[in-house]
């Protein structure tokens with residue numbers, strides 16, 4: 444008897460290795476979800492894409508939605524890389540159907556406004572230029588809909604990561620961090636005609652605040668996240684800086700909403 448049990452376990456064990464991806468998902472949707480999370484977490488996006496396409500085929504939309512929402516809730520940056528891979532490949536419809544709307548607004552290179560949660564101000568570039576032809580970036584006191592606060596996020600894929608150039612529709616300039624730091628080790632944010640360094644590239648980390656999807660916006664060169672000053676100028680605007688201290692876990696202070704300008 445004992446021998447028989449042992450024998451059948453062996454057979455199961457041996458065949459388990461041969462089980463095809465398809466069958467696995469059909470018979471064990473929870474396991475598929477775990478494998479999808481593992482693939483995304485380890486940045487194995489090709490496997491993640493294959494898995495999600497299979498799940499989609501098997502009408503497991505709710506599993507996809509749950510998985511994506513859990514990853515966002517956990518602040519997993521890779522979920523955006525994964526969405527980008529889907530978007531440029533076979534999975535654009537999956538992003539449209541099962542990811543929060545903010546993802547397709549970010550990835551579709553639409554005109555978007557970028558508004559900080561704390562003060563509810565939209566990023567713009569000032570009208571004035573300095574001696575380098577750069578413009579200072581502010582959170583605008585009132586405007587949330589004109590071209591002044593419209594941006595395009597232009598993605599680029601490098602080293603298994605997605606970065607964005609952030610392009611001002613009104614000023615035809617790209618958001619960058621200056622090289623200089625202030626007393627708090629923060630950098631100022633400017634618009635620049637060129638976008639030729641990592642200071643001109645940014646990456647987004649999704650964060651959830653109640654039901655709202657926000658993003659921390661990090662500079663590639665300095666790995667500091669975008670914030671607005673606590674002081675207000677005579678126009679009611681706040682200057683944009685990067686934060687030398689960690690912003691993680693504080694979406695209500697350092698999260699930004701990104702949405703289509705309408």
Ligand SMILES: *[C@@H]1O[C@H](CO)[C@@H](O)[C@H](O)[C@H]1NC(C)=O
Nearest residue numbers: 569570585586588589590591
């Ligand atoms: C846009 O910026 C210009 C300055 O270049 C300003 O005159 C105009 O009032 C701004 N528009 C809005 C809607 O704030």
